[in-house]
Amino acid sequence: MLDVRLVRENPEVIRKDLAKRHAPDKAKLLDSVIQWDKEWRKALAEGDALKRRRNEITKEIAEAKKAGKDTDKLRKEAAALPKKIAALDLRIEELEGQVRDGLLRLPNLLHGSVPIGKDDSENVEVSRWGTPRTVDFELRPHGELLEALRLADFERARKIAGAGFVYLLGDLVRLDQALLSFALDYMVKQGFTAVFPPFLMRRAAYEGVVDLTDFENVMYKIDGEDLYLIATSEHPMGAMFMDEVIDVDRLPVTLTGLATQFRREIGAHGVDTKGLFRMHQFNKVEQFVFCRPEDSWTWHEKLRANGEAIYRALEIPYRVVNVCTGDIGTVAAKKYDIEAWFPRQQAYREVISCSNCTDYQARRLNIRAGKVGGEKFVPHTLNATAMATSRGLVAVLENFQNADGSVTVPKVLRPHLGGQDVIRGLPPR
RNA sequence: GCUGAGGUAGCGAAGCCCGGUCCAACGCGCCAGACUUGAGAUCUGGUGGGCUGCAAGGCCCUCGGGAGUUCGAAUCUCCCCCUCAGCGCCA
Structure with missing residues (x-):
C-alpha cells in the first residue's frame, strides 16, 4: 500500500510510475483516490467541528448541573447534534474506505532499474x-x-x-x-x-x-x-x-x-x-x-x-x-x-x-x-x-x-x- | 466441545458496582532536553492514530470489535471476536 501522503503531495511521482507500467486504468484510479481523499478531509473537518461543539456542550451541562442551574436550553441544542454527526460519520467512513481500497489497488513504486516490458x-x-x-x-x-x-x-x-x-x-x-x-x-x-x-x-x-x-x-x-x-x-x-x-x-x-x-x-x-x-x-x-x-x-x-x-x-x-x-x-x-x-x-x-x-x-x-x-x-x-x-x-x-x-x-x-x-x-x- | 476468568496505551496496572474533573491515575520501559569529561544517577517534558497550520499551536478519534440507551459511555444493555485456566478429546 502506498503512503497517502505521497498521493496527496506528490502524485506526479506515482503517475510517472504508472505510465511505465502502461496502466491507464490505475492512473484513473489515482485521480479518484486524490479526489476521495480531498472529500474525506473536508468531511472530517466538518465532523470534527460538530464533535467539538458537542464536547463543549456536554461539559457545560456537567458544570451547570453541578452548580444547580437549569440545563434545558443546553440540552435542546445538544439533542440536535447526534443526528448530524452520525450522518457525517457515515460519509467519512465511506470515503475513508474508498481511499484505502484505492490505495490497496495502486501498485508499488518501481525501482529505476526495472526494465519496461509487456510480459x-x-x-x-x-x-x-x-x-x-x-x-x-x-x-x-x-x-x-x-x-x-x-x-x-x-x-x-x-x-x-x-x-x-x-x-x-x-x-x-x-x-x-x-x-x-x-x-x-x-x-x-x-x-x-x-x-x-x-x-x-x-x-x-x-x-x-x-x-x-x-x-x-x-x-x-x-x-x-x-x-x-x-x-x-x-x-x-x-x-x-x-x-x-x-x-x-x-x-x-x-x-x-x-x-x-x-x-x-x-x-x-x-x-x-x-x-x-x-x-x-x-x-x-x-x-x-x-x-x-x-x-x-x-x-x-x-x-x-x-x-x-x-x-x-x-x-x-x-x-x-x-x-x-x-x-x-x-x-x-x-x-x-x-x-x-x-x-x-x-x-x-x-x-x-x-x-x-x-x-x-x-x-x-x-x-x-x-x-x-x-x-x-x-x-x-x-x-x-x-x-x-x-x-x-x-x-x-x-x-x-x-x-x-x-x-x-x-x-x-x-x-x-x-x-x-x-x-x-x-x-x- | 463444556465451564469459568479475562481483554484498558510498548509492558504492567487502577478505574467499571454508583455514566459527566477520564483531554484514562500510577509504575516500568523508551524518546528529547538539562546536569556531567563520559556513563550512570537525578530533574523536566514527552510517549497511539488522524485532520489543520510555515510554525507555535488548535481540533478530532482511541479503553478487544460492533450495535443500542443518553445531551454525554472505559463505565449501563445486547451481539460478536479473541486470550487464558480447568475439564473433555487427541498426535
Whole structure:
C-alpha cells in the first residue's frame, strides 16, 4: 500500500510510475483516490467541528448541573447534534474506505532499474552461471521417470485428493528433505533465524499480506472456520509483526521459513505437465527480511546471492532475470527471478523469486520500526525463495539423470542422505 | 466441545458496582532536553492514530470489535471476536 501522503503531495511521482507500467486504468484510479481523499478531509473537518461543539456542550451541562442551574436550553441544542454527526460519520467512513481500497489497488513504486516490458518474454537477463550439460541419451520426463522408479504415485494421489497432489515415495522423500535441509542449513549459516510457521492463518491477518482477489483464486479455506492454508511462508512471516513496532535495534530481522504450502491455482503449461512442476501442495524454504529503508537494496542483492549460491552448490546451471514492468506484479519494487536450466525441457524456468517490497507490504500490515515513545518509520520487507521442492526436485531429476534411469545425488546433498550418492528407485513389485 | 476468568496505551496496572474533573491515575520501559569529561544517577517534558497550520499551536478519534440507551459511555444493555485456566478429546 502506498503512503497517502505521497498521493496527496506528490502524485506526479506515482503517475510517472504508472505510465511505465502502461496502466491507464490505475492512473484513473489515482485521480479518484486524490479526489476521495480531498472529500474525506473536508468531511472530517466538518465532523470534527460538530464533535467539538458537542464536547463543549456536554461539559457545560456537567458544570451547570453541578452548580444547580437549569440545563434545558443546553440540552435542546445538544439533542440536535447526534443526528448530524452520525450522518457525517457515515460519509467519512465511506470515503475513508474508498481511499484505502484505492490505495490497496495502486501498485508499488518501481525501482529505476526495472526494465519496461509487456510480459515475461521481456524480462532482462542479468547473469548466467554454469554450462548446460549435454547427454547422449534421451532424458525421460521426470514424472514418467519417477513412476518407472516407483518414487512417486500420481495415480493414487489423484484418487484420494485429485490432480495436483502426489505421493512421494522412498528416496524421493529423502531427496526432498535433503534439498530443504541443505537450503535451511545454508540460510542459518548466513545468520537467518529458522522459522516453522503456522500453516493456517485467519483472514484478518491474511488480508494484510495478500491481494483480496487472490483469496478466491489461490487460497484454500477451511470449511466452517476462519482459517486459510498458507500459500507461502512469506505470509505468516510477513504477518508475524503485524500491528507492531519493531524495536529499531532488532533490525534487520532475517528469517528463513520452512513450510508446506498450498495453492489452488496451478494452471498447466509447458512440456511435461504431468509431474511435480506445479502442485497444489509443495515444500519451500523461504528468505524473509525486515530492514531499514536505506539497507533494502543491499539486502535485495544479498537474497539473490543466497539463491544463486544454493543452485551453484547443487551444480545446476541457472540464469537471473530482472523481471519487467509487465510481469512484476503489484507488490514488488524490483524482482529477480532465478531460472534453473531444465535440460529435458530445454529451457530456463523459474525456481526462485526474489523481491524487494520496500515499504509497500509493511505499511499495509501496519508494521513500524523505531522506538516505542520515540520516532518511527515503516521498515522495508524483502522475500525470496531459498529452495522450493517440488521444483528443486525436478531440477535435480533432469540435471542428474543417468542413462540407466538412475539419478546421481548432487554432492552437497549426500551428507543429508547418509552419504548415498545415487537414487535407483524401489524394486519393481 | 463444556465451564469459568479475562481483554484498558510498548509492558504492567487502577478505574467499571454508583455514566459527566477520564483531554484514562500510577509504575516500568523508551524518546528529547538539562546536569556531567563520559556513563550512570537525578530533574523536566514527552510517549497511539488522524485532520489543520510555515510554525507555535488548535481540533478530532482511541479503553478487544460492533450495535443500542443518553445531551454525554472505559463505565449501563445486547451481539460478536479473541486470550487464558480447568475439564473433555487427541498426535
